[in-house]
Amino acid sequence: MQPAHPKSILFVCLGNICRSPLAEGVLRQKVKENGLADRFLLDSAGLGAWHIGSRPDNRTITVARQHGTDITDLRARRIAPEDFYAFDLILAMDRDNLRDIRAMQPRDGTAEVALYLEYCGVGVLKRSYEVPDPYYGGADAFEDVYHLIDKASDILLQKLR
16 A cells, blocks of 8 residues: 655755765665655755755765766755655754754654664664765765665665555
8 A cells, every 4th residue: 555645755964965965866776676766755955055056976976876876866955944844754964964953943843853874773883873974085985975875775765664
């Protein structure tokens, strides 16, 4: 039986060019591969306005492509107040993002807001549930972030099926 409406998920990071578009793209690919595209509405956004309208960082595009995911169609946008009503779940990439999202969350907003890896139960170094920002790192940092997101996406998809 089909759900009344697709499960809507918004991934949020600082600028919406590294972590959140990668999370959106990886989960979008997994949803498609499992024949569940009609059951999910996926998007990503950033807290800052620096990159609005830009494609994901080239290093993000590259790591996604190396793992069979095309995210070249994504464009950065800023999280907006209406997102707290339009999405069922808003997932922050790190604790600073989570704090900032909660600070702007309307009192009557209907979205559940959570830390992405914590929501999925994917801990890093036993104490952190953060997806590290690879922006100032090299290719290895983007590869590490990909693997975290890939693992979390598998768990998230199972959790929401």
